[in-house]
Amino acid sequence: MAQTRRDQGVAAVRHFNRFYTQKIGVLDEGLLNSEFSLTEARVIYELFHRETPTAAELSRELALDPGYLSRLLRNFGTQGLIEKVTSATDGRQHLVRLTAKGEQTYERLNSRSHDSIRALISPLKTDARQRLLDAMQTIQELLGEKPPASSADVVLRPHRPGDIGWVIHRHGVLYSQEYGWDERFEALVASVAAKFILEQEPARERCWIAEVNGRSVGSVFLVRDTKTVAKLRLLLVEPSARGLGIGTRLVDACVTFAREAGYRKVRLWTDSQLHAARRVYEGAGFARASAEPHEEFGEGLIGETWELKL
Structure with a gap:
């Protein structure tokens, strides 16, 4: 019986994943009607919000294969979205940061994401929207992410x-x-x-x-x-x-x-x-x-x- 309940739980989570990824357009050829995949957009997001990380730090934080990330960053460099600079404290390390074009790309993706989510939740009434936010916070808490509170x-x-x-x-x-x-x-x-x-x-x-x-x-x-x-x-x-x-x-x-x-x-x-x-x-x-x-x-x-x- 316990195994059956666990299997039902797995099936429910998988069903939710399929529903949600379709709802937010993750399965589309390009995320947010752009030329970028979900992973590529996430890397751009991290580069915008981090203080010039190394490729190794990005790989570790995003749990990405180093080889795959290296190819992705090389492609970004070809497009003029990123540049690599030598660390001022360790000449053996190369730091990664967005170029002006890369920052403009982030702003475009961020604006589209904001508009997409607004369109998704705007039809909801106030109480329904609060239920949605509560449910999302509950998922975060139960799966290990506790939002900061004081x-x-x-x-x-x-x-x-x-x-x-x-x-x-x-x-x-x-x-x-x-x-x-x-x-x-x-x-x-x-x-x-x-x-x-x-x-x-x-x-x-x-x-x-x-x-x-x-x-x-x-x-x-x-x-x-x-x-x-x-x-x-x-x-x-x-x-x-x-x-x-x-x-x-x-x-x-x-x-x-x-x-x-x-x-x-x-x-x-x-x-x-x-x-x-x-x-x-x-x-x-x-x-x-x-x-x-x-x-x-x-x-x-x-x-x-x-x-x-x-």
């Missing part, structure tokens, strides 16, 4: 339509993958989220969604428990965004809001195996008030109640 890229905002469904879905998926919790946890999250939407007291309850570059990567809720006690619920940070201090910022937002709303205490429930979350709570000044075993979402779990006096 704490400065993190934005906290109020919830809007569609966010609550995302919160429920991601809790269900991540807690199953990382901790083996079953569907009963997802049902609990759904009930908490639904109650918030139907009964929210805006002056005393709030939801925050964390975004990085426009992509939702975290959530937290602060809801009323009693007149003087608030509950922090549904703290989540996507694996791809961990390490940016998002959990701390979400919890700090809850504590600040709770003080401003007049609560005297913030309470939360967590599980002993959620080590990263527990460190965030400790850092915010919460202390564990009680603990007891439970089997609400699986076996051998220990639930903990934590509190912070304001």
Whole structure:
């Protein structure tokens, strides 16, 4: 069965490759209606964006056969697109750079690429375009390329339509993958989220969604428990965004809001195996008030109640 699923995965990736390469014109005789192949255009792109590399560096970075790259560069030289210069620090090395004609060729290819992609995505509505960008970023992350991000890229905002469904879905998926919790946890999250939407007291309850570059990567809720006690619920940070201090910022937002709303205490429930979350709570000044075993979402779990006096 596992082998069958792997084979299905391979078939799906191959199907996507065929679809996408046809969609962006990679299979055309000349890329972007030019005289260049995809590989040739990529080499021109790299030469424009690199500080005079050697042929060996290009071969290594692009994973191209040195002999094939040598023939390609020789052809570029014949066309007047590149020139080779001797390294100022090592006379045995020859550096490669674009000529003025080569730079003009890059600008032409880059402009055509920009127009081609714009034509491809412009028919999409805003939400569909965002789904496309999210899917592309997910592919990059899962296959090993993590886009650069810093704490400065993190934005906290109020919830809007569609966010609550995302919160429920991601809790269900991540807690199953990382901790083996079953569907009963997802049902609990759904009930908490639904109650918030139907009964929210805006002056005393709030939801925050964390975004990085426009992509939702975290959530937290602060809801009323009693007149003087608030509950922090549904703290989540996507694996791809961990390490940016998002959990701390979400919890700090809850504590600040709770003080401003007049609560005297913030309470939360967590599980002993959620080590990263527990460190965030400790850092915010919460202390564990009680603990007891439970089997609400699986076996051998220990639930903990934590509190912070304001």
